Every structure is written in C-alpha cells, then in structure tokens.
Amino acid sequence: MCGIVGILGAGPVADQIVEALKRLEYRGYDSAGIxxxxxxxxxxxxxAPGKLKNLEVRLSNAPLRGAIGIGHTRWATHGKPNETNAHPHASERVAIVHNGIIENFRELRDELAAQGHVFATETDSEVVAHLVTAELDAGKAPKDAVAAALPRLHGAFALAFLFAGEPDLLIGARRGAPLAMGYGDGEMYLGSDGLALAPFTDEVSYLEEGDWMVLTRHSVEFYDESDRRVSRPKQKSLASAFLVDKGNYRHFMAKEIHEQPEVVGRTVAHYTDLSAGRVALPFELPFDPAKLDRITIVACGTAYIAGLTAKYWFERIARVAVDIDVASEFRYREPPMSRDGVTIVISQSGETADTLASLRYAKAQGQKIVGVVNVGSSTMARESDVQALTLAGPEIGVASTKAFTCQLAVLACLALAFARARGELTVEAEARYVAEFLALPGLMAEALKHERDIEAVAHDLARARDVLYLGRGTAFPLALEGALKLKELSYIHAEGYAAGELKHGPIALVDEDLPVIVIAPPDGVFEKTVSNMQEVAARGGRIVLIGGAGGAEAASLKLHASIVMPAMAPTFAAIVYALPVQLLAYHTAVFMGKDADQPRNLAKSVTVE
Structure with missing residues (x-):
C-alpha cells in the first residue's frame, strides 16, 4: 500500500506533492521521491530513503520548480529501501510511480536488456518505464505507448506516467490497486485515494478495475481495459485530514476487500527475493528451524483460521508437526512446552488479550516467539522475538479481510523458509512456489471480477435461516472463515465443516431449504469433495460451488449456483479463494440492511477477556 500522487498545476507542484504524500503516510513507507x-x-x-522529512531536506537544497509532477511513498519490496530503488523510476523519456507487483518483470527486463536498455535498480517497477520508452522509441505518441504497454504487464498495479517534453499530460492506470483523479480549476490531480487529493479538491472520479486515463489541465479521458472510451462519475469526496477515505465504496470493508491484490502483493514481495525465485525473510531467526520437532500456533477468531490454514503448509512442505489452539483455551490449559520450541502468535492489532497472555505463557516456558502482527508498535510485536509484519495497512472494518490474507501470505513464506532450512525443499521447488506467490495479486484481481455473480448468490442467501460451509484441505479452514464471516455480518446462523465430516452429523441438517456453500479448488481432494456434494444433492440441498472452471461439469450435479475462480496452482489457492468467501458475507449483510463495517456486539480489537 504505497502512495501515489500526480499534479498538473498552475505553478511549482513539489510542495503540493509532499503535502499530499503526507496524507498517505498511514499506508507505511521507507522511502519517497518526486x-x-x-x-x-x-x-x-x-x-530519499526514510521519512518524508528527508525528501524535504533534499528539496530545500535542490528545489524542483516544475508545474507538473508525480510523487511516491514506497515500502521496499523488490530491492533495498535506498535512494536508488526509490520511486519515481525513469528513463530519459518517461518517469513512473508504481504500486503493486509486476509478476512478469523478469521476462520483460531480459527482453528490454537485449534491446540495449540499461537498468539502474533492483525493482520490478523500473521495467515499466523502459517498456513504455521502447514504445516511444518505436514512434508511438505517449498515449499510444501506454496503451501498448499495459496489456503486457501481468499482475496488480496502479501507475502514473510523466513524459519528457509533455508539460500538459499525465497518464494513470489501475489493475488490482486503487487510483483516483481529482478536478481543479485549471489543474488536475491523481492519487492512491481521495485522502491524498483532499487538500486540493473534493471532486473526484475513481478508476474502475482495468481502467486507464489521460489527464491534461482542462480535460480527462477514461478508457477501460479494452481501450474503449468510457465515462466515470464525478462525485464528492468525504476525505479529510483525519479520516481514511472509503473512496467510491459503500463500506470500508468493501474497500479493504478490493485492496487485497495490492497489499498481498506488497507482503509477498517483502518476504521473497522474486528475482532469485527464493524466500528472503526480512529478519534473522533466533532459532534453527532444522532442529524443531514441533511448532505451536495460537490466535483468536479469523487469525486462528489463518493459523489453521498454515498448519497444512508447515506440515506438508516443511514436514514439522504443528499444534494449534484458540488463545482463550491455550492460556488456561497450561500445556507442557519444550524449552527449545517455537510459538507463532497471530493478531491483526497485536493487542488481543488472550493471545498476548498466551505469548507470555509460552515465553515463560522457554519458547521463542514469532509474532505475525499488522501493527508494528503493538505490545505483541514488542514482546515477540521476531516481528513478522503483515503490511496490510490500517483495517477499519471490524470483520478482518485484508489482514487475514496478508497473515496467510506471511505464514506461507515462513513455511517455505522453514522447509528450506530443514532440507525439505529443492531449489527448483522453492522457485516454483515463489512463482506461485508472484501470481497471487493478479489472480486476486481476477477473482474480484466475479463480484456481480457473488452478489446475486448473496441476495438468495439473505433469505436463509441456516447455512452450511464445506471444504477439504486448506478449503476446510476457509469453510470455517466463511461461516464466521456470515455470522459476524448478517447474523445468519452458519457452520463450517470439513467435508469428510458431513456423514458424522451435519448431513442431518440438509434439506431443500439449506444452502450449502462448497469451497472446492481443483486440488488433490477435489474428487472426494464431489462425493460429499453428491450426498448433499441426494437430499435436496442447495449447493453453491466456489471452484475452478469446469468444476461444475466435473461434479456432474445440478447446482444452485457456481462461482468460478481463475485457474491456479492449488497449494496457496486459499489466499485467492478467501475473496469470494468475504464478498459473499459482505453482500448478504448489505442486502439485509446490516452495517458491514460495525456489526453489532463486535469490536475491532478484543483487548479484554
């Protein structure tokens, strides 16, 4: 969740860009540039590396006086957080700022290097500047050069382009990461959200998925991902100096669901060396994973479900046994623990009372503590031996969404790092897994395109009294998460079960009035899940399948509805499949008139027992 700002101004814009970037500091960053x-x-x-004050010192010593410019706050992903890797990146003809991740940057970089392009940084972002430069060198106008380059970029991104010799032109584009533009009097603006633009204008338009735009001081042209000219409504922004902006979303939860391609991409890139195709933890481990015989995971609520998902990865990939428990039980059960063991605690806030008490118990037993937290200044982060930050940015909605998927991303990277240290992972297998990570943001953006289909299912779900969620493998924790989200947001009773447990009790609930949500990616247990679906169908249950293309046909069943996910490798599919599960609960609640951001009786952070 880096920050982007662009201004077509009436006078020098550098100070205005710095002011706008300050409003995006809540997203986190470690370098900045203009x-x-x-x-x-x-x-x-x-x-300049570090905080914006360092950039301000640079500008006071060597001012920029241009009336058009772009700015960026960067959280290092590809490459160290130094001045060289800071944005904007530039060739002699174009400068760019970029949020997100370009998953095919290696192939593009090799192609461009063969053409004579020289790269100065370790980042994936720089390849965008050179790709557009290559199109300019081929004789294309800036607008046409961007239109030619965008389809070649795979992944999730928000981009702003500034062109040498073009003092009245900015171009912006988004796919899987937010971007807004603002209207002024003889001036135009673009930014990561309305909050960045609040000092200058309260009239904004938000780009939709796949959109790009061409700005001059007196005009804006919007194009969709097929390069068709489209219109985007102008609306009043409610952003202020004190509020994180909802953008064009009705609820913070909706915005945070849609931010996931960006924040997961940022988190994955922070924990991997994508150029080398290997995991690269941003911290030293104070223990040797090769000597572990057991890991303990403790958490509450959705964070517990993230830990339950990670249990599959640690055991299958790293071949180390995992105990997992809800913190409110763990802290009072007082289990015996080895003095050389490792406990992983998971919490969005880092202040969850039961999890914090469990951390302190495990530490007193001689355990090393890995804290998977979203707030680096939290008590849990301070008391852990290792801070494994999730980089989701502030999460305003009470029901966890982007924090959950970022937790999954961090835990998956930890599992791979442990596996390598334990000799359970070949170089080739690690590179394959990292390539799967690299594809996640783009796959998440694709999954979000099915929101209308999910909304239609939600309207029907809103009439149910009870809902059953089923899954196997890592889809089983997602079934628990789906049921939890539906209960939290819509107040409909829901239960999540391992699909293989269906005949051990839950099948007694199945009749023609019961919606059964089946989460079934095309993995090694898909056929087993199909058998459970047949048992539901035989009893008249209304099956909603969340699965891959062809899943409905492979099941050979009459389904009530099917939500089709993009094709992907199965190991980390839960990170992508979490999005339709979240959207289904969100739209059900909205259709029922519930407050999706602040469900009754719930708090964002549970800091008391």
Missing part, C-alpha cells in the same frame, strides 16, 4: 518536468521539458527527480 519527479517533475523542468522549464526545458526535461525530467528531474529528487528521492
């Missing part, structure tokens, strides 16, 4: 067009039409940049 590029403008100077009087001769040439690109010029100022960048």
């Amino acid at each position: 590029a403008t067009l100077e009087g001769d039409g040439a690109l010029d940049r100022r960048r």
Whole structure:
C-alpha cells in the first residue's frame, strides 16, 4: 500500500506533492521521491530513503520548480529501501510511480536488456518505464505507448506516467490497486485515494478495475481495459485530514476487500527475493528451524483460521508437526512446552488479550516467539522475538479481510523458509512456489471480477435461516472463515465443516431449504469433495460451488449456483479463494440492511477477556 500522487498545476507542484504524500503516510513507507518536468521539458527527480522529512531536506537544497509532477511513498519490496530503488523510476523519456507487483518483470527486463536498455535498480517497477520508452522509441505518441504497454504487464498495479517534453499530460492506470483523479480549476490531480487529493479538491472520479486515463489541465479521458472510451462519475469526496477515505465504496470493508491484490502483493514481495525465485525473510531467526520437532500456533477468531490454514503448509512442505489452539483455551490449559520450541502468535492489532497472555505463557516456558502482527508498535510485536509484519495497512472494518490474507501470505513464506532450512525443499521447488506467490495479486484481481455473480448468490442467501460451509484441505479452514464471516455480518446462523465430516452429523441438517456453500479448488481432494456434494444433492440441498472452471461439469450435479475462480496452482489457492468467501458475507449483510463495517456486539480489537 504505497502512495501515489500526480499534479498538473498552475505553478511549482513539489510542495503540493509532499503535502499530499503526507496524507498517505498511514499506508507505511521507507522511502519517497518526486519527479517533475523542468522549464526545458526535461525530467528531474529528487528521492530519499526514510521519512518524508528527508525528501524535504533534499528539496530545500535542490528545489524542483516544475508545474507538473508525480510523487511516491514506497515500502521496499523488490530491492533495498535506498535512494536508488526509490520511486519515481525513469528513463530519459518517461518517469513512473508504481504500486503493486509486476509478476512478469523478469521476462520483460531480459527482453528490454537485449534491446540495449540499461537498468539502474533492483525493482520490478523500473521495467515499466523502459517498456513504455521502447514504445516511444518505436514512434508511438505517449498515449499510444501506454496503451501498448499495459496489456503486457501481468499482475496488480496502479501507475502514473510523466513524459519528457509533455508539460500538459499525465497518464494513470489501475489493475488490482486503487487510483483516483481529482478536478481543479485549471489543474488536475491523481492519487492512491481521495485522502491524498483532499487538500486540493473534493471532486473526484475513481478508476474502475482495468481502467486507464489521460489527464491534461482542462480535460480527462477514461478508457477501460479494452481501450474503449468510457465515462466515470464525478462525485464528492468525504476525505479529510483525519479520516481514511472509503473512496467510491459503500463500506470500508468493501474497500479493504478490493485492496487485497495490492497489499498481498506488497507482503509477498517483502518476504521473497522474486528475482532469485527464493524466500528472503526480512529478519534473522533466533532459532534453527532444522532442529524443531514441533511448532505451536495460537490466535483468536479469523487469525486462528489463518493459523489453521498454515498448519497444512508447515506440515506438508516443511514436514514439522504443528499444534494449534484458540488463545482463550491455550492460556488456561497450561500445556507442557519444550524449552527449545517455537510459538507463532497471530493478531491483526497485536493487542488481543488472550493471545498476548498466551505469548507470555509460552515465553515463560522457554519458547521463542514469532509474532505475525499488522501493527508494528503493538505490545505483541514488542514482546515477540521476531516481528513478522503483515503490511496490510490500517483495517477499519471490524470483520478482518485484508489482514487475514496478508497473515496467510506471511505464514506461507515462513513455511517455505522453514522447509528450506530443514532440507525439505529443492531449489527448483522453492522457485516454483515463489512463482506461485508472484501470481497471487493478479489472480486476486481476477477473482474480484466475479463480484456481480457473488452478489446475486448473496441476495438468495439473505433469505436463509441456516447455512452450511464445506471444504477439504486448506478449503476446510476457509469453510470455517466463511461461516464466521456470515455470522459476524448478517447474523445468519452458519457452520463450517470439513467435508469428510458431513456423514458424522451435519448431513442431518440438509434439506431443500439449506444452502450449502462448497469451497472446492481443483486440488488433490477435489474428487472426494464431489462425493460429499453428491450426498448433499441426494437430499435436496442447495449447493453453491466456489471452484475452478469446469468444476461444475466435473461434479456432474445440478447446482444452485457456481462461482468460478481463475485457474491456479492449488497449494496457496486459499489466499485467492478467501475473496469470494468475504464478498459473499459482505453482500448478504448489505442486502439485509446490516452495517458491514460495525456489526453489532463486535469490536475491532478484543483487548479484554
């Protein structure tokens, strides 16, 4: 969740860009930079590691006076958080700022290097500047160069482009990461959200998925992902200096669901060396994973479900046994623990009372503590031996969404790192897994395109009194999460079960009035799940299948509805399949008139027993 700002101004814009970037500091960052067009039409940049005050010092010593510019706050993913890797990235002809992840950057970089392009950074982002430059060198105008380049970029991104010799042109684009534009009097703006633009305008338009736009000081042209000219409504932004903006979403929860391609991409890139195809933890482990015979995972609520999912990865990939428990039970059960063991605690806030008490118990037993937390200044982060930050950014909605998928991403990377240390992972297998990570943001963006289909299912679900969720493998924890989300948001009774447990009790509930949500990616247990679906169908249950293309046909059943997910490798499919599960609960609640951001009786952080 880096920050992007662009301004077509009436005078020098550098100070305005810094002011806008300050409003995006809540997203987290470790370097910042600005590029403008100077009087001769040439690109010029100022960048600095660390906080914006360091950039301000650079600007005071060497001002930028251009009336058009772009700015960026970066959280390091590809490459160290230094000045060289800070945005904007530039060639002689174009400067860019980028949020997200370009999953095919290696192939593009090799292709462009063969053409003579020289790369100065370790980042995936720089390849975008050179790709557009190559199109410009081929004789295309800036607008056409961007239109030619965008389809070649795989992954999730928000982008802003500034062109040498073009003092009245900014271009922006989004796929899987948010971008807004603002209207001024003889000025135009773009930014990561309405909050960045609040000092300048309260009239904004939000790009929809796949959109790109061409800005001048007096006009804007919007294009969809097929390059068709479209219109996007102008609306009043309610952003202020004190509020994180909802953008064009009705609820923070909806916004946070849609932020997941960006924040998961950021988290994955922070924990991997994507160029080398290997996991690269951003911290030293104070223990040797090769010597572990058991891991203990403790958490509450959705964080517990993230831990339950990770149990599959640690045991299958790293071949280490895992005990997992809800913190409110663990802390009072007082289990015996080995003095050389490792306990992983998971919490969005880092202040969850039961989990914190469990951390302290495990530490007193001699355990090393890995804290998977979203708030680096939290008590849990401070008291852990290792801070494994999830980088989801602030999560305003009470029901966890992006924090959950970022927790899954961090835990998956930990499982791979442990597996390598234990000699359970070949170089080739690790590279394959990292390539699967690299594809996640793009797959999540694809999954979000099915929101209308999910909304239609939700309207029908809103009439149910009870709902059953089924899954096997890592889809079983997702079934628990789906039921939990539906209960939290819509107040409909729901239960999640391992599909193989169906005949051990839950099948007694199945009749023609019971919706049964089956989460079934095309993995090694898909055929077993199909057998359970047949048992439900034989008793008249209304089956909603969340699965891959062809899943409905393979099941050879009459389904009430099917939500089709993009094709993907199965190991980490839970990270993508979490999105339709979240959307289904969200739209059910909204259709029923419930407050999706603040469900009754619930708090964002449970800091008391």
